[in-house]
Amino acid sequence: MGGFSDAMLMLLIAAIGLYFGYRGFRSWVRKPYPLRSGIGFIMNEEIMEHPAVDLLEAAGYEVVSDKLKVPLAFKVDGSILHSRLFIDYIATKGGEFYLVRTARERMPLEWTGSGLRKELLPYLLLYPDCAGVIYLDADQGMLKEITLIADDEEEG
Incomplete structure (x- = not known):
């Protein structure tokens, strides 16, 4: 009976691990893509009086x-x-x-x-x-x- 309870415990731990792994993966996939611009500043260093x-x-x-x-x-x-x-x-x-x-x-x-x-x-x-x-x-x-x-x- 000890071997059966060990197997059930391992199965339960694996199921919990798969559940949290699945939730983490879904959360990562649904995360919005950060908006970053590839457009950089080209400074215009000649500053006019104003x-x-x-x-x-x-x-x-x-x-x-x-x-x-x-x-x-x-x-x-x-x-x-x-x-x-x-x-x-x-x-x-x-x-x-x-x-x-x-x-x-x-x-x-x-x-x-x-x-x-x-x-x-x-x-x-x-x-x-x-x-x-x-x-x-x-x-x-x-x-x-x-x-x-x-x-x-x-x-x-």
């Missing part, structure tokens, strides 16, 4: 790049469609990089969740290692730091 640069420096940021054009291409049913995304400045503070977008009179930013998503999410997804986006209105002297957080991390 009130926006002065405003950033007064807020403690160091401007490390002037305006950048990020070329984009989308393949749709075999056809390639081209576009581009513009970054006004790249600034650093505390060892973190920030993308800077300046206010445009013809394209005002809608200060709602959907407005921010529509206008700023492409920047945050292309460069997920950046600390955030700085929205800057030099005419009004306004500077806002915008970061993407998980919805359950909402600050009250």
Whole structure:
């Protein structure tokens, strides 16, 4: 009878191991693929004098790049469609990089969740290692730091 109980115990341990192995494998397979951009910064180190640069420096940021054009291409049913995304400045503070977008009179930013998503999410997804986006209105002297957080991390 001792051999039978040993075999049952081994079978139970194997079944539990297979169950947890299966769950771990399913969890690993269903894990979302992290979005990482292969698009790197090509810094434009010639920084032109502008009130926006002065405003950033007064807020403690160091401007490390002037305006950048990020070329984009989308393949749709075999056809390639081209576009581009513009970054006004790249600034650093505390060892973190920030993308800077300046206010445009013809394209005002809608200060709602959907407005921010529509206008700023492409920047945050292309460069997920950046600390955030700085929205800057030099005419009004306004500077806002915008970061993407998980919805359950909402600050009250």
